[in-house]
Amino acid sequence: MNEEKLNMDMRKFLKKFGVSSQQKIEYALFKALEEGRLKCTESLAVKARLELPELNLVHEIDGQIDLQ
Numbered sequence: 015m016n017e018e019k020l021n022m023d024m025r026k027f028l029k030k031f032g033v034s035s036q037q038k039i040e041y042a043l044f045k046a047l048e049e050g051r052l053k054c055t056e057s058l059a060v061k062a063r064l065e066l067p068e069l070n071l072v073h074e075i076d077g078q079i080d081l082q
Contacts, residue, residue, distance in 0.1 A: 035062065039079070054081045 039060075046052035057080045064073040 031064075043081070052081070056081050 043052065047054065057078050060077050060079050062075045062077075065071065
């Protein structure tokens with residue numbers, strides 16, 4: 015196994031996941047604000063889930079996004 019390539023592939027995937035997730039969240043937030051379904055004083059629960067089926071790996075992260 016080429017550890018350097020593995021490391022680079024993981025970093026590429028995680029960067030893609032992070033950037034695309036941020037874009038999706040921002041789009042949904044601005045749309046909800048525009049439609050009046052959300053106020054800038056709220057705190058939103060957020061959950062991310064990463065799965066690697068071949069390794070039987072499921073990793074979940076919970077957090078908060080404060081709009082204040």
